[in-house]
Structures are given as C-alpha cells and as structure tokens.
Amino acid sequence: MNLKLESLARDKESLLARSALCRMRMRRQAQGLRESLRLRRAAGSIVASPVTYRVAFSLVVAWVGLARSARIVLLAGRVVAYAKLASSVIDCAREFAIQRSFGARVYKRWGM
Secondary structure, rough: OOOHHHHHHHHHHHHHHHHHHHHHHHHHHHHHOOOOOHHHHHHHHHHHHHHHHHHHHHHHHHHHOOOHHHHHHHHHHHHHHHHHHHHHHHHHHHHHHHHHHHHHHHHHHHHH
C-alpha cells in the first residue's frame, strides 16, 4: 500500500511539473505573439505569415460553404487551364508569324 501511495505521489509531482512546463511554454508563446502583433508591425506580420493564407481560405470556405467552394475551385482550375491553353496558342501563332516573316525576307533576299 505504501509503494502504491509513493507511486501516486511521484505521478502527481510529474504531472504537476509537466503542467508547469506547459504553462511556461504557453506564456512564452503568448509573449512572442504579443510582440509580433505590435501596431506598427501588425500588418507586416499578418501578411507575411503563411498561416494567414490558410486561415483566410478556411474562413472563405466556411462562409461560402464546402459545395460552393468546390465548384469555385473547379471553375478556377478550368479558367487556369484555358488561360494556359490560350497562351500556348498565342505563343505558337507568334512563333509561326515570326518564322513566316523571316522566311519571306530570306526568299526576297535570295530572289526566290
């Protein structure tokens, strides 16, 4: 019985020490958060944070709804695909026009 009480006492002290350590870590992180969110640095720290984009996207998804968000993402993917396709077609047309005009100059120069 005495060993069981000693074991429980050790476990309690271990848990109390772990709890104190967690509270110290939370205080340190809260202090770091307070320092990073000073008024003059607030805008820069919020925009520079990669978490901001995830949070903003999550808020938009929550506000709009999951089904609509999926449709919007699908539509955006299609728009990007069509834009890339159009860009490729335009680039090919430009390259063809350049080659055609260059070829015409070569033929005129050589008298063909």
